[in-house]
Amino acid sequence: MSKPKVATTSLAGCFGCHMSLLDIDERILQLIELIDFDKSPIDDIKEFTGRCLVGLVEGGCANEENVRVLQDFRKHCDILISVGDCATMGGLPAMRNTIPLRECLEEAYLNGPSVYNPSGKIPNDEEIPLLLNKVYPCHEVVKIDYHLPGCPPSADTIWQALTALLGDKPVGMPYELIKYD
Amino acid sequence: MSNDLSAAVKEICLQHNNDRIYLMDILRKVQVDHGSVSDEAIDAIADAVSIPRVEVESTATFYAFLSKEKKGKIVIRLCNDIIDRLAGVDVVAKAFKEELGVDFGETTADGLITLEYTPCIGMSDQAPAALVNDEVITYLSSDKAREIVRTLKKTGDPKKLVSRLGDGNNASPLVNSMVHNNIRKKGDVIFADYPDGAGLKKALTMSPVEVINEVTNARLRGRGGAGFPAGMKWQFTRAAEDPEKYIICNADEGEPGTFKDRVLLTDYPERLFEGMTIAGYAIGAQQGILYLRAEYAYLSNLLENVLAKKRKDGVLGKAILGKKAFDFDIRIQFGAGAYVCGEETALISSCEGSRGDPKNRPPFPAQKGFMGHPTCVNNVETYVAVVRLIDMGAAWFTSIGSKGSSGTKLLSISGDCHAPGVYEYPFGITIKQLLQDVGAEDAKAVQIGGPSGQMIGKEDFNRTICYDDLATGGSVMIFGADRNILEVADYFMEFFIEESCGYCTPCRVGNVLLKGYLERVMNGQAEEADLEVMKSLARTVKTTSRCGLGQTSPNPILTTLAKFYPEYTKLLKTSKDGFKPSFNIQEVLQESQSITGRKSVHFS
Ligand SMILES: Cc1cc2nc3c(=O)[nH]c(=O)nc-3n(C[C@H](O)[C@H](O)[C@H](O)COP(=O)(O)O)c2cc1C
Ligand code: SF4
Ligand code: SF4
Ligand code: FES
Numbered sequence: 191m192s193k194p195k196v197a198t199t200s201l202a203g204c205f206g207c208h209m210s211l212l213d214i215d216e217r218i219l220q221l222i223e224l225i226d227f228d229k230s231p232i233d234d235i236k237e238f239t240g241r242c243l244v245g246l247v248e249g250g251c252a253n254e255e256n257v258r259v260l261q262d263f264r265k266h267c268d269i270l271i272s273v274g275d276c277a278t279m280g281g282l283p284a285m286r287n288t289i290p291l292r293e294c295l296e297e298a299y300l301n302g303p304s305v306y307n308p309s310g311k312i313p314n315d316e317e318i319p320l321l322l323n324k325v326y327p328c329h330e331v332v333k334i335d336y337h338l339p340g341c342p343p344s345a346d347t348i349w350q351a352l353t354a355l356l357g358d359k360p361v362g363m364p365y366e367l368i369k370y371d
Numbered sequence: 372m373s374n375d376l377s378a379a380v381k382e383i384c385l386q387h388n389n390d391r392i393y394l395m396d397i398l399r400k401v402q403v404d405h406g407s408v409s410d411e412a413i414d415a416i417a418d419a420v421s422i423p424r425v426e427v428e429s430t431a432t433f434y435a436f437l438s439k440e441k442k443g444k445i446v447i448r449l450c451n452d453i454i455d456r457l458a459g460v461d462v463v464a465k466a467f468k469e470e471l472g473v474d475f476g477e478t479t480a481d482g483l484i485t486l487e488y489t490p491c492i493g494m495s496d497q498a499p500a501a502l503v504n505d506e507v508i509t510y511l512s513s514d515k516a517r518e519i520v521r522t523l524k525k526t527g528d529p530k531k532l533v534s535r536l537g538d539g540n541n542a543s544p545l546v547n548s549m550v551h552n553n554i555r556k557k558g559d560v561i562f563a564d565y566p567d568g569a570g571l572k573k574a575l576t577m578s579p580v581e582v583i584n585e586v587t588n589a590r591l592r593g594r595g596g597a598g599f600p601a602g603m604k605w606q607f608t609r610a611a612e613d614p615e616k617y618i619i620c621n622a623d624e625g626e627p628g629t630f631k632d633r634v635l636l637t638d639y640p641e642r643l644f645e646g647m648t649i650a651g652y653a654i655g656a657q658q659g660i661l662y663l664r665a666e667y668a669y670l671s672n673l674l675e676n677v678l679a680k681k682r683k684d685g686v687l688g689k690a691i692l693g694k695k696a697f698d699f700d701i702r703i704q705f706g707a708g709a710y711v712c713g714e715e716t717a718l719i720s721s722c723e724g725s726r727g728d729p730k731n732r733p734p735f736p737a738q739k740g741f742m743g744h745p746t747c748v749n750n751v752e753t754y755v756a757v758v759r760l761i762d763m764g765a766a767w768f769t770s771i772g773s774k775g776s777s778g779t780k781l782l783s784i785s786g787d788c789h790a791p792g793v794y795e796y797p798f799g800i801t802i803k804q805l806l807q808d809v810g811a812e813d814a815k816a817v818q819i820g821g822p823s824g825q826m827i828g829k830e831d832f833n834r835t836i837c838y839d840d841l842a843t844g845g846s847v848m849i850f851g852a853d854r855n856i857l858e859v860a861d862y863f864m865e866f867f868i869e870e871s872c873g874y875c876t877p878c879r880v881g882n883v884l885l886k887g888y889l890e891r892v893m894n895g896q897a898e899e900a901d902l903e904v905m906k907s908l909a910r911t912v913k914t915t916s917r918c919g920l921g922q923t924s925p926n927p928i929l930t931t932l933a934k935f936y937p938e939y940t941k942l943l944k945t946s947k948d949g950f951k952p953s954f955n956i957q958e959v960l961q962e963s964q965s966i967t968g969r970k971s972v973h974f975s
Contacts, residue, residue: 257956258973264949291962312966320963320971326954333900333949 194243194356197267198230201256202283202325203249206342207274208232211246213345224356229266238266244355245269246348247334249276251326252283255319264332269355272328273348275341284325291323336361339368376405377415384419391420392742394724398431399665399707406482407441426725433726433872435489435708436665443478443485445523448502449511452491452627453862454785454848458498464488466513470520484523490710490866491627492666495785495848496553496792503529505668507550539638545673552634553792556808558779559771560759561752562795567641570758571686574649575694577761582653583609586757588765590777595621595713595750596820596844597919601757604747607737609654611745616656618647618699619722619741619748622663623706623713626821627866628846631781631793632751636663636670639755640677644701646754648687649761651699654747659701662718665708674703710870714918715748717872728872729918752781752845773799776837780845784809786818787851798837806832811849816856816935821846822863823923825930826856856935857893857942863927864889871920878921881912885928895942896953902939906932 200208208231214221227233228242245267251257264270275281286294299305299312328334338351347367354361383400387393397420401412408431417424431437449467451460464475471479471486478485494500497509506529508519522531536542537551554562574582587602608616620643624632635643647659661674678701681687689698709727711717716730719741740746756778760768769777776798782805785791789810796805806814818826819836820843827834827841834840850859864886873879888905891897909925916922932939944952956974964970 254956254960254971254973261948261950270949292966295966314967314969316969316972319973320960320967320969322959323962324959326959329951331951331954333946333951 193224193226195228195240196225196230196244196246196352197228197238197242197263198232198246199248199259199263200231201247201249201260201277201328202252203274203276203281205231205248207246207248207277210274210340210342210345211348214349215345217349221352224353238262240266242267243269244271244352246271246273247277247328248273248342250280250283250328251322251331253319253321257322257331260328260331269335270328270332271336271338271351272334273338274343275339277328278337278339280325280327281341284327287324291321295321340370376409376411379404380412380415381419384416389420391422391724392722394420394427394430395705395707395721398427398434398437399705402437402442406444407439408437409439409441429726430724433709434706437707441478441482443483444527445483445504445529446485446487446502447519448487448489448492449475450490450492450494450498450500450502451488452495452498452866453859454491454495454628455499456862457786457850457854460499460511462513463499463501463511463516466516467520470517483527484520489666489708490869491625491629493624493630493633493664494550495628495630495783497551498785502666503532506530506532507548507669508532509549509551540673541637543673545676546637546670548669550633550637550669552638554634554638555784555790555792556794556796558795558797560756560768560779560795561635561639561781563759565759565762567645568686570642570760570762571645571648571652572692574652574761575692575697579609579653579655582649582761585761585765586653589760589768591753591756591760591768592776592838593750594752594756594780594844596626596823596842598838598842601749601753604737604749605650605654607735608656608745608747611738613744614655615744616654617741617744617746618650618654618656618659618701619715619718619736619746620647620659620661620751620754621713621715621718621748622661622667622751623710623718624664624667624751625710625713625870626823626844626846627863628783628785628818628821628848629844630783630785631845633667633670634793635751635755635781636667636674640674641681642755642758643751644677644681644687646757647701648691648699649757650747650749650754652691652697654745656747657698657700659699660722660741661701661703662706662712662722663703664706664712668705671703671705678703710866711872711918711920714920717918718748719746726872728874729920731917750844772797773835773837773839775839780836780843782836782843782847783845784847784849786849787811787814787854788849796836799835801835802827802832802841805836805847806849809849811851813852814849815852815854816850816859818846818848818850818859819843821848822866822927823919825926826860826934827930828934831934856931856938857889860927860931861886861889861893864924867920867924867927871924872918875916875918875921877912878916878924881908881916882921882924884908885912885925889928891953892939892942894953895944896955897942898944898946898952899940901953902932902943 229235229238245263272278295312413427417427499511500509539552541548541550583605591601592598691697712721712727717727721727736746779795782794819841868882871878912925
């Protein structure tokens with residue numbers, strides 16, 4: 191029987207959650223006994239090669255490409271997990287949600303005290319994905335099966351969730367793993 | 372000019388002995404005299420009363436009837452609560468806007484008139500209704516709205532708006548208002564015909580402990596909503612060690628659709644004060660406070676007059692009815708437009724001149740209440756019931772009503788029915804009977820106990836009003852066959868969002884989220900899973916909020932989900948691909964597309 195597949199992605203996140211995943215250290219060897227990575231920055235596979243058991247999503251949706259990728263994950267993954275506060279709540283990027291988009295862009299590219307931009311233009315290349323009016327947590331865009339809070343969730347938390355799911359066991363978290371003070 | 376303001380404000384403070392306890396009165400007076408409680412006025416008050424500026428500011432900015440911005444000399448507050456919406460308040464609102472040339476929240480250019488919305492002002496039986504300064508205007512129509520504006524522009528005097536007088540004491544020169552009592556059914560306890568004074572006289576022949584025992588044996592429970600046994604509360608307050616004790620009457624009557632206390636305050640204030648005096652005797656209190664909502668300021672002359680008369684007659688003041696050791700007096704404390712101040716600990720904060728923030732319990736008011744002294748807070752109707760109860764005895768009282776709920780209950784009935792008004796029923800009355808009596812047999816839904824209570828449908832009309840079944844502080848709102856239940860729930864959520872004091876995150880934020888989900892359902896963008904999220908969020912808000920407001924605020928959603936589930940499910944979407952129907956990519960890209968001037972490549 192072939193191993194189940196896991197895909198991961200970073201949307202509007204800082205890659206910190208992926209770093210935390212890598213923090214499982216030598217357990218990564220155990221992990222690759224259990225699974226194959228599909229689309230993921232870890233193995234640099236860019237597009238899905240087939241159906242996955244689990245999709246780990248870091249970051250919320252700040253632009254149209256994030257939405258497209260997230261919807262792609264939903265299509266290909268049986269179980270989708272929001273990993274970290276950006277995915278579950280929008281996190282730091284969502285701080286822009288109280289400020290109109292145009293003002294955000296003007297502050298970033300024209301008016302900010304450290305801006306050097308002799309062109310006086312806001313970047314607008316075809317290649318740049320369009321921003322959404324706000325940053326959305328993943329569950330506002332597609333159905334999410336599990337949420338792992340934390341910024342980032344600790345390696346142990348991620349490990350616990352993954353091994354439970356792969357072992358077809360309920361994802362129960364000991365208090366220490368979801369306690370943040 | 373500004374020195375004038377400061378001097379005038381300090382004069383007001385001086386009239387109140389520069390005492391912090393009277394901060395609410397000071398602020399109200401400043402607002403009325405100067406149209407606002409400006410930063411300058413706040414400075415002057417802090418200075419005169421010798422308290423930190425921030426304390427004055429936090430109180431001044433908490434209440435709907437106080438404002439930093441300058442208001443017009445006349446403020447029109449149109450009730451846009453649910454019952455008024457059913458009664459067509461939108462055409463009235465439109466007429467006001469057109470005639471004044473300003474929108475809600477604005478003031479006419481000449482500074483004469485400010486137009487505002489307000490939640491229930493306790494006139495749901497004569498909706499649509501509005502307050503014009505202290506005057507109450509009932510049964511509004513668009514024509515009347517236009518006429519009101521014209522009269523105000525011509526005379527500048529809200530008193531000129533009162534044309535027909537109401538019944539009972541509403542017609543007294545001390546009140547002079549067009550409000551109607553609408554007492555539709557009199558029972559044996561509250562509205563019974565009996566002479567004033569008998570209850571107090573009898574109480575004074577008993578020992579205080581005997582009085583409390585009588586109240587306990589009568590199994591009288593609080594009539595304000597929560598239904599706590601009154602005898603037990605009295606006994607706790609009496610037992611508290613501190614000899615300085617207070618009796619407070621909760622006349623905040625803020626639960627939308629409740630107006631029975633208004634009628635008691637209008638036509639039975641003697642009985643209310645008598646009941647408070649009996650409580651004072653039983654508990655060993657020296658001072659009573661009537662906490663009166665600002666919306667009922669039109670009753671203040673009448674109430675002060677009754678108090679003065681009682682002092683003259685020796686039934687208030689020193690050595691009441693010749694009883695040497697018994698001194699008791701009552702004063703009126705006005706609120707300033709905040710529903711949460713009906714919650715007893717918030718009410719006490721307000722009486723102390725602070726923001727109407729609820730307090731942590733324990734300690735309960737019976738141990739540490741007003742200014743840290745043992746305090747008994749009861750509803751208007753509870754005190755009125757005591758008078759008759761003491762006069763007739765506990766055995767008589769328990770013979771009325773149902774097994775677990777003795778006595779009668781006043782119901783304020785409004786909405787889609789022929790005879791809205793106040794009804795006194797023995798506990799145990801069925802909803803069916805009540806609907807028959809008010810002329811609403813074809814009702815689709817009944818909201819029992821106001822927004823914080825529950826919505827029930829036809830299958831529950833055989834249930835009864837009593838503490839063990841449908842408990843209520845008295846609000847009964849009836850919705851006819853073609854009413855949209857979800858719109859009602861949505862409005863109730865809006866009410867709680869507006870009235871939350873903001874202290875607890877679950878109440879402050881959770882209710883906004885809940886309303887968002889509800890709107891998602893109403894817009895046909897929700898799926899079944901969203902209903903589950905709503906339920907779980909509602910449970911979180913209920914269980915993690917500090918006071919009764921947050922603990923009941925999700926009820927409009929929870930009870931309509933329970934009783935009117937098909938109204939939700941018929942609007943649900945199913946999503947086959949797991950994409951949320953509420954997420955509309957075109958909508959959220961619109962702003963970006965207009966800023967960049969290009970179309971989406973991923974979603975075209
Ligand atoms: C948000 C909120 C508003 C309330 N408003 C009122 C009110 O307007 N009148 C009232 O009598 N009780 C109100 N109550 C209940 C009071 O806290 C308190 O229980 C009651 O005044 C006690 O009197 P009773 O035992 O005679 O009913 C409210 C409670 C909450 C949580
Ligand atoms: S949750 Fe924290 S660690 Fe994870 S992507 Fe967001 S900011 Fe980075
Ligand atoms: S539950 Fe709501 S109203 Fe009550 S204290 Fe908390 S925030 Fe204030
Ligand atoms: S006065 Fe408008 S609903 Fe009560």
